[in-house]
Amino acid sequence: MKQLLLLATASTLYLSSYAQDYIPSPSRIQHTVNYLASEKLKGRGSDEKGGMKAGKYVARQFKKLGLKPVNNGSYYQDFTFDKNSHKNVPSRNVIGFLDNGAARTIIIGAHYDHLGLATLYDGKYPLNVIHNGADDNASGVAGLLEFIRYYSQNGEKEPFNFLFIAMGAEEPGLMGSKYFVDHPVIPLSSVHLMLNMDMIGRYNDTRGLGIGGYGSAQEWPAVFKDVQQPGIHYFTDGGSKGASDHHNFYMSGIPVIFLHTGPHDDYHKPTDDADKLEPKEEALVLQLGIKLVANAMKYDSLHYVGEEKK
Known part of the structure; x- marks a missing residue:
């Protein structure tokens, strides 16, 4: 009996340890945002070395977590843009x-850039002052990596493929997502939905979590019905x-879900720092x-509601 108890205990500890490998982890989230x-x-300014370093960091995490590069063998999709x-x-x-091995794909995304030293914005923000962008949007990138861990390590083979995108140049005008939908690496007609995370690290229980895109698919009311998460309350927005990357996917005929914990006094200020995160x-x-x-x-498919496809 003692031996059976020891085996059961060891098995429980193993399963608990395994579960923690893929269930979203506050400590990993904080670690990602800290960096x-x-x-x-x-x-992480789009025109600055910090932005390039952030992109390389994300690519390393994608490789470490077993994602395949799909843009001619590269994790990168390079582009240029004009700003002012x-x-x-x-x-x-x-x-x-x-x-x-599925016919259709779910896209999950978040932008990794921020304002950097504000050199692109012609005086709109304090110049040569670091805007760290912990909530906006290091929090979304941390969420993106946790989604990857979940779907790649949970032991399930989902009935959909997943395409994970860390988008560049969101702050100058949604440039990365615009480039992607104009130059997709998979057919947009095969995309089931796009989930976007932008500023998800400063949950305020008084406001709750806002979820946009509720009006973009006929099935969303049924999908959302009875979905709850202890410790979080949310409201939907049709x-x-x-002003975030889901916009361009929606305008391309794709149902979207947009997660956002809301505005705060540190938005687009140098004070949006990692120690204020709520991991x-x-x-x-x-x-x-x-x-x-x-x-x-x-x-099997969702019925898009809204703008005409391009």
Whole structure:
């Protein structure tokens, strides 16, 4: 009996340890944000070295977690953009694919850039002052990596493929997502939905979690029905356009879900720092997102509602 108890205990500890490998982890979230929002990266500006370092960091994580590069053998999708008097500014999306052999694909994304030293914005923000962008949007990238761990390590082969995108140059005008939908690495017609995370690290229980895009698919009311996550309350918003990357996917005929914990006094200021993150609450937001994706996967296809496709 003692031996059986020891075996049972060991088995329980193993399963618990294994579960922690893929369930969203507050400590991993904080670790990711600490790096991306560190002084070393100087705010991850699109036209600055810190932005390039952030993109390389994300690519390394994609490779470590087993995602496949799908852009001619590269994780990078390079592009240039114009912003005010700045022409041909270089940036890149970072893209990785989890191939489950399915006909359709779910896109999960978050932008990794921030304002950096504000050199692109012609005096709109304090120049040569580091804007670390912990919530905006190191928190979203941390969430993206946790989603990858979940779907690549949970022992399940989902009925959909997953394409994970860390988008560049969101702050100058959604440039990375615009480039992607104009130059997709998979057919947009094969995309089931796009889930976007932008500022998910400062949960405020008074406001709750906002989820946009509720009006972008006929099935969303059924998908959202009875979905709850202890420790998080949320409200839905039918709007599917907006100042984040899901906008361009929606305008291309794709149902979207947009997770956002709301504005705060540090938005687009040098004070958006890592020590203000709420990692436990962010982990719960991600668990809620996983539940919504699970419900969406019960449908072979979703019926898009809204703008005409391009």
